[in-house]
Amino acid sequence: MDISTKITAEIVKEHGLSEEEYEIILDRLGREPNINELGIFSVMWSEHCSYKSSRRHLGKFLTKGKRVIQGPGENAGVIDIDDGDAIIFKMESHNHPSYIEPYQGAATGVGGIMRDVFTMGARPIALMNALRFGEPSHWKTKQLVNGVVAGIGGYGNCVGVPTVGGETNFHKGYNGNILVNAMCVGLADADNVFYSAAKGVGNPIFYVGSKTGRDGIHGATMASAEFDDDSEEKRPTVQVGDPFTEKLLIEACLELMATDAIIAIQDMGAAGLTSSSIEMADKGGVGIAINLDKVPQREENMTPYEMMLSESQERMLMVIKPGKEQLAYDIFEKWELDVALIGKTTDTGRLVLRHERKKVCDIPIAPLADDAPNLDRPYTIPVSRPVIDAADVHETQDYNDALTRIISSPDIASKRWIWEQYDRHVMADTVDSSQSGGDAAIVRIHGKNKAVAITTDCTPRYVQADPYMGGKQCVAETWRNLSCVGADPIAITDCLNFGNPERPEIMGQFVGAIDGMNEACRAFDYPVVSGNVSLYNETNGVAIPPTPAVGGVGLIPDLDYIATLKGAKEGDTLILIGETEGWLGSSIYLREILRREEGAPPPVDLEVEKRNGDYVRKLIRNKRVNAVHDCSDGGLAITACEMAFAGNIGLHLSAPSDCPLHGWLFGEDQARYLVAVEENSVNPVLSTATAKGVAAQIVGKVGGERITADGAFDVSLEALREKHEAFLPELMS
């Protein structure tokens, strides 16, 4: 495609632009666009870049708070963690590329999210990932797990940022469309955060990093369309990652950031040079002129169209202060990176591109951003599935078997096979990671006695059953998990993965989930500071289960006061915080034992959540507990088993007084925590709970080498652990 290409209705359609959208382009330009201009409009107005279906709903989120330095709208969110330190973090999807080319798709997902974070001046200190694969028996699952995990590890391990936690689910709903969501957390000086608004006129624009090739052209457009049987053909639109260059780019950018040379900086992510230059210009209210001949190129005879739409990885665009050019050259040359002065800021408000001495694009910038479609798509929020009473759910006659099956089921089984492929310790500050199977990872702030706690959570089966309640639950679970390790929850990032928004029921899932999430955010004063929306996660018209993955970050002000699930000791009493009704609707028990995916999800009472979480955090600060674990998937029985595995000690659970036994053991009532306390702390814990209006009851005892429950199961810890560990190695062998 070159500038002589005639713009036909066919070409407009191929670019994913509707007739109405094309009319707007004609109006704003006052003429027909050329092919370069059309390509630029097409990616900027793609779902991926413009958030056209989601924007009006995202606006509802709580985004402000006393620790928020920067909310959504920049490369990543920024929060204040005291002492002049800021945490910068974001989660992003790389679903479509990872399905087509799992290794590179996942690797570049990690690379992209790291760039979002260090672009703002932070050194990445932790990576997380939230993965959803199809059912284990599906022919493609094994290959996808293999490739995605190797890709995440291959990138993060090389760059040298620890991958400290995450979550992995398997469900047939993802057979044709897996989800790969990567999160990065970085540390910056609170007074040295970098933004993307290009300011001033005549300032030099620098291109740094890898050369531009023909990879990833129209990746953003691909991410904005459904899959069909020919999706394999889209493999060339997947980018290829180079973690070595990323590492150099991190070090070089941080070195330049320590000087006073950068006015604005933006990574070239989706839609590469196009979106980075336009976003910088739009935010700064300036124009940009670029000479494409100066762009470092990996291949010969690249056209302006290809250069502007390439999604080659590991590239950055920056506006440098006049007079500081040499400093920039020196630093990037030290790190042996390509660096080129490719243009300057202007006062025209236009994006002007030159190539081989010809003007090949001249368009006003404001319409690209301001006139981007902002659709009010029709939606119907699905009603919640009907409530199922535990008494109406078949009770297993063989609890040993039920426990064993659940502990070795795909979602509950150990994910060791995955996280052993990730370097979890590099940088010397990982206090707790997936290694202990805990609720949140703990990463120390280098050289200080404080830490951040990080978690990612989503329970898609709840969101599927009731988007509103499920949305609430995702946020509540991250808040709970951070509380479990003794952290003060601060803020979240989210990755909203849904199907085709053009269908009202999918749009309804989206809107319902956002409303639920937002309500939880407001109840906890726990704002959203960054995130990403991934729509069109469908294959041949079948949508994925709605999956709003949430990444939560909290602050541990003093590392002397933390808890994990590891510390239970012989003789400790197990106390369950929170009330148990025995909620089996949409539970793991129902799905894994009875093969039923039915029923309303457990209700989330945000007031109770808050009260219970605040109480648990207080117990940790008062050193009242040896171990803490959030009671979630699989209920009390699974929570207890995980605590036993982590502490390498058996335990006994007593029978309930007023709840069906299977509901007691496997019910997934929310706002609950299992804590192990020493004998002399039992009474103080119970009495202060009563005083605070928190439900707390003794549910068992730690000790021995077996896991037992009155009237239910009695199995050896080691035998159960073997089952727990077996699932993934067997699947992947």
Place this chain on the structure above:
Amino acid sequence: MRTAVITFPASNCNRDAAVALEKVTGEPPVMVWHRESELPQGIDFVVLPGGFSYGDYLRCGAMASRSPIVKDLVEKANKGLAVAGFCNGFQVLTEAGLLPGALMRNKGLKFVCRPENLKITNSDSRYTTKYGSTTDVTFPVAHHDGNYYADDETLNKLEKRGQVVFRYADNPNGSARDIAGICNEAGNVFGMMPHPERAVDAMHGGTDGINLFKSIIESI
């Protein structure tokens, strides 16, 4: 006591190594950039850190072993300078010919990161004297290419001369004769795939690595 850490463009355990050295010596090490052609004056102990040196798209450590700074390091190590390489540093030492053998892709073909139990098989080496009667330690491993290989003759020689300093209790990578760490014949150059520098802090990886650093530093 002056220590140094060589930093290649994609070294990524240089901070881990610096933390360990500072903890043991009380002084931060000198961080030496890969383009330097000579070590600074008066350095007593050098660590080659883990990471991916120049990306390791070629054989791990192969390019790093030809860098200007490593040339100087080889000369000085041959004259007795204490040098330790961990993980990628071990790979560089074998590529540079300071230690025998080679590190191949893990037997399981996957990157492996986990705490690994090790046996100290020579407690008289300059890197292990402080362990006293302790024979079992745990260091984290985190590598993709840690499968130690050497021919039988070399392995026999290594064993006979006490150059095998650590062995894996549960071999994670297929290394010949469970070898985890070796020293040269003179005993001043040492390499291992596990990360003792990530085991100097009770909160992060345990403290079993401290005595390794104390041993070599006190021997100087």
